[in-house]
Amino acid sequence: MINIFENNNTDGNSYLLNSIGDITFTLSLISLIIFVWLAIRSKSIKSFQFQISIFIAVYILGQIIENNRIPVFSSLPPDIGQQIHVGSAIFFTIMIWIRFYNAEKRGKKMIESDIDDYNDNINGNKKTKGSNNN
C-alpha cells in the first residue's frame, strides 16, 4: 500500500509521481487553452485572461524543465525549473496586486468580463431610452 506521507523516493514512487505529473501537465494545459481562447476573444493584453495565460504558460514551462522529460532541457542547471516556478508565482502575485491597486484607484472591477460590458450596454440603452422619452 502507498503511504502518501513517506518522504523517501523509491522507484515505485517516482514512476507514480511521473504518471501524476502527466495528469498535472494535462490539467494545466487545458487551463492554458481555455484562458488563451478567452484572451484572444478579449483582444487586449491588459485583460486578466491574457495575464493569467502568461502565468500558466510560465508555470508549465517550469514543470516541463523540472520533470526533465524532454532531453533538450537536460543540459540546463537542475534548479532552473523551480526558479521558473518561483518566477511564475512572483508574476502572479504582482499581477493580482497591480490589478487591485488599479481597481481601487479607478473604481473598476479586478476581473473584467463580458458580464460588465453587457450590464454597461443595458444601462446605457436604458439611459438613452430615458433621455429620448424626456
Next chain:
Amino acid sequence: MLPSQYYNIIDAIVYLIAAIIPAYFILKSRNSINNNDNHLRKLTIILIGFILLQVLYHVIGTFGFRLLAKGFLEPLSMAALLLFGIMYLLSTLKTKKQQQQQEFKT
C-alpha cells in the same frame, strides 16, 4: 536545508501574499445580494482555493512529503485552476447568449 526547500518556502510566501487580495474581496462581498456579485464571488472562492492549495503544496513540499505534495496537492490545485477557467468560460458564453437574445428582442 536543501535549495529546493528554500524555493518551496519562497513560493509559499509569495502565494500567501497573493491570497490576501481575493480573501479581502470575499470578505467585502459577504453581504452582497446582487446576482452578478454572487457569481464573481464564486469565481473568487475558486481562485483563492487554487492559491491556498498551492501554498499547502509548497509547505508540505518543504517538509519533504514529496508524494503528498507532488502526487496529490499539485494536481488538485491545477484542477481548481481548471475549474476556475471553466466557470469563467461558462459565464462568458452565458453572457454572450443573453446579449444575443437582448439584441434579437430589440
